[in-house]
Amino acid sequence: MAGTSRNLPDRRRLRAISRRLLAWFKRSARKMDWRETDDPYRIWVSEIMLQQTRVDAVTPYYRRFVSTFPTVRALAEAPLDQVMKLWEGLGYYSRARNLHRAANVVVREHGCRLPREPHRLATLPGIGRSTAGAVAAIAFRKDSPILDANAKRVLARLFAVQESLTRPSVERTLWEISRGLILPGKGRETALALMDLGATVCTPRRPACPACPLRAHCDGLREGRQETIPARRPKKVLPHHDMVAAWIADGKGRVLVGRRPDRGLLGGLWELPGGRRRPKEARGEALRREVREGWGFGIEVGDRIASIPHGFSHFRITLHAYRCRRTGGRPQTDREWRWVHSEGLSDLALPRAYRRLVETVFPKEGKEKPPPRLR
Structure with missing residues (x-):
């Protein structure tokens, strides 16, 4: 099937691959908190968190999340701000918003029970075909296929x-x-085995082919193409943007913040x-322009507090923050906004660069650094 997508491998070959894969998984399965439970809700939360995120990064977030929201009803009834705060630092924040929305759908339309079938799971916000297949296979032991990044790479090679x-x-x-x-009745084990093989052996770079249980069946290895499959797009130079931020205090120990759309x-x-x-x-x-256009008032810009570099998947920024003073008027903006004390900032979900800025202004001892004079 090299180089073409027209012909499927024969069933005998697929069964042989399956038996070897499952035998390897029985010996080598990774231990994870969410694999120690049969609770569909917790398995669903873990699968959403694991989208484009490594297991070691997910584990502490998962533990905090299910401790705070132990049931789908608890998640649905929680304020979105609290959900976002627990997600802070994990990235891809639409996952948290969709998880919260989906929890409300599950409570309202499904009696607090996740749908068992992949096609019904896929109707929930934030659940695509592969995640639906994974939840159905792992939580409900359905013989449903997956095709996450790990599985896709393993099969392509x-x-x-x-x-x-x-x-x-x-x-x-x-x-x-x-x-x-x-194989019949082996949907859960097959899904987890493909995930584990892709994460630990058939890795994106320098796959450990000598340790692979499927090496005897691998066309990519036999043709010496394992390093070039999947085909990689040429690396692009990531664009860089300068961002500016105003630290505006009100004289009562509070700072002005607004919520992004x-x-x-x-x-x-x-x-x-x-x-x-x-x-x-x-x-x-x-x-001055951004505050005038976005907030409807003027400012006097003071000294720079910090310049904080940060990288996203498709671009990089440097956040330049300045102490500023309002020169008149109250905020006139469509976004939600508030004045927040320093301790209140720790309760809000902030982008990582802004969290680092807050930690610059309020060191660990909790005292604000003295402001420089305005120019």
């Missing part, structure tokens, strides 16, 4: 798929292979007034 894995015809073929690998990057998180500097625009000028 096994069958030497040299085309782009984003092509619809290739993806359809990989789904059929994934389904064909499932729910949709889009960092949706629902809190931040200081500010925005992106335009090309050739001075930072102070950019900050």
Whole structure:
């Protein structure tokens, strides 16, 4: 099947691969908190957290999350701010918003019980086809296929798929292979085994082929293509943006913050007034413009507090924060906003760069650094 998505491997070969994969998994399965439970809610939470995120990063967040929200009803009834705060630092915040929305759907429309079938799970906010298959297989022991990043890479190498894995015809073929690998009653074990093999052996770079239980069946290894499958897109230079932020105090120990729109990057998180500097625009000028346009009042820009670099998946920023003073008027903006004491800032969900800024202004001893004089 090398280089084409037209022909599926025969059933005998798929069964042989399945038996070897399951035998390896029985010996080598990773231990994780969410694998020690049969609770569909907790398995669902773990699968959402694991989307594009490593197990070691997820584990402490998962423990805090299910301790705070032990049931789907507890999650549905929680304020979104509390959910976002527990998610702070894990990234891809739309996952948290969708998890909260989906919990409300489950409570309202499904009597607090997750749907058992993949096609019904996939109707919930934030659940795509592969996550639906994983939850159905792991929580309900359905013989449903998965095709997450790990499974996709394992299957592409096994069958030497040299085309782009984003092509619809290739993806359809990989789904059929994934389904064909499932021996009757072994959906859970097959899903977990594919995940583990991709995460620990058939890794994106430098796969450990000598340790792979499927090496005798791997077309990619036999053709010496295991390092070049899946085909990688040329690396792009990540764009960089200068961001400016205004630390505006009210004389009562409070600072002005606003909530980002729910949709889009960092949706629902809190931040200081500010925005992106335009090309050739001075930072102070950019900050005055952003506050005037976005908040409806003028400011006097003081000294810089900090410049904090931060990377996202598709671009990088440097956040330049300045102490500022309002020169008149109250906030006039469509976004939710509030004045918050220093201890209140620790309760809000902030983007990571802003959290680092708060920690710069309020060191661990809890005292605010003295403000520099305004220029």
